[in-house]
Amino acid sequence: MRLHRSLLTAAAVSGLLLVTACGSADPAGDGTSGGLNPPPLKAPTALGSPEGQVNLIAWAGYVEDGSNDPKVDWVSGFEKQTGCQVNAKTAATSDEMVALMKTGAYDAVSASGDASLRLIASGDAAPVNTALVPHYADVFAGLKNQEWNSVKGVAYGIPHGRGANLLMYDTAKVTPAPDSWSAVFDGASAHSGKVTAYDSPIYIADAALYLSATKPELGIKNPYALDKKQFDASVALLKAQNEHVGEYWSDYLKEISAFKSGDSAIGTSWQVIANLAKAEGAKVEAVLPKEGATGWSDTWMVSAKAKHPTCAYKWLDWIVSPKANAQVAEYFGEAPANARSCAETAAKDHCATFHASDEEYWKKVRFWTTPIEQCLDGRTDVRCVPYASWVQAWNEIKG
Missing domain, CATH: 3.40.190.10 (Periplasmic binding protein-like II)
Incomplete structure (x- = not known):
């Protein structure tokens, strides 16, 4: 595999x-x-x-x-x-x-x-x-x-x-078993320095998805269709998360290694990565959180x-x-x-x-769907933030 x-x-x-x-x-x-x-x-x-x-x-x-x-x-x-x-x-x-x-x-x-x-x-x-x-x-x-x-x-x-992009966690270090993305967002300080996140501008949608469930007043219906207010809230959440992120990953081998070594305890992953990590001795599980997930x-x-x-x-x-x-x-x-x-x-x-x-x-x-100015959720009274701005914001989030 x-x-x-x-x-x-x-x-x-x-x-x-x-x-x-x-x-x-x-x-x-x-x-x-x-x-x-x-x-x-x-x-x-x-x-x-x-x-x-x-x-x-x-x-x-x-x-x-x-x-x-x-x-x-x-x-x-x-x-x-x-x-x-x-x-x-x-x-x-x-x-x-x-x-x-x-x-x-x-x-x-x-x-x-x-x-x-x-x-x-x-x-x-x-x-x-x-x-x-x-x-x-x-x-x-x-x-x-x-x-x-x-x-x-x-x-x-x-x-x-x-x-699907799942929430993977070290079963020995993360208890009780998490069922929400809050473990890597609002509750990220509990595992500060050992949180891992996917290294891509599209990860902004993960924050938006979480906010759609936890801050309904923002009115987020589609995590790839964010107006300026919704986008800024998602970026702010990720900037706060950044303080607790030990590593942003794009290479699945590095994520497996980080969980095996103990450098990472919780973060975004894929089912295949969880399967391979387990096969190599890592004590991990992966779950689809109650808010849903990107994929x-x-x-x-x-x-x-x-x-x-x-x-x-x-x-x-x-x-x-x-x-x-x-x-x-x-x-x-x-x-x-x-x-x-x-x-x-x-x-x-x-x-x-x-x-x-x-x-x-x-x-x-x-x-995953390309963010464009024309809001994919059907709104015509606002402009949504396009992909180029997602890239710029991602660079700012990571510092």
Whole structure:
């Protein structure tokens, strides 16, 4: 099992477009989300002959051909079946993915929700005809037509998988077992110097999510749609937390090491990190707090300038097919997108561990979505704080 996800660095902030709004946003996710007026691009109505290759941008661990581990290979079968040679570029950040897609040299990308709206708004990602992706029919309903992968009922990609940002704690040092994010915010002083937090501007949404439950007077409905007052309150909370943070992490290996050594006692984590930490002897547990959590849902998107569109579509269908989707979900450590993948995992409890089919669980998770000036919660009487300002504030929070 391997993963690497270091998101939303301050570089390439110019990649974010402050797009114009039209209509109302739909945080419930029925695919009618306003907030964006994408360029009038059209999805293909049919596929041609495979072009012989496909150029992909992906997170590490998403496109494995056996070169890293001979036992981990879902690319070779694709190449043999389709005749499309896979050329993959591993990206370390969402900003890097956005920049690479703008070059027009790549056919598809595994974009997280903090990048997908940028790609849609700029016209770098084209609408996707899901009818040309047969395995899309088996994707969990909770991943379809969401505000990070669709606009006004038009799909812009195929869901890959999903995961939640959980609260992990050292069971020997943190008692009683926490059930609230207050343990790392208002109550952070109890573990001062041993609190850990995710190193990314998108972590501001975690503070906003907590404030939406504890300070309802702020009126926060969507942690990615914050007006100036809501944003300032979230930033203030994180600046107060900073006094007690021992380490901000983006490398999962460093977080595991910190919990094993005792340098960290409580903070944001992922289920796969908790599993690996336990396997290495750390006395930790991870919980979805009562306020809910933020999380990620990645989407395979096709470039509007794709030179190999047929091979790109064939890849989208392959990576969401039951066996391949099961393989990548287990290797990376996430819930698969295809419901039929749960019968294909090597570890028969994988889907139960990662809550793959538990839609009530996922209703408590607010997936990363690009903050833009047009409020994603539907408000039209105020401007929300865009992503570029989140980056600037994050640098201030960390000092």
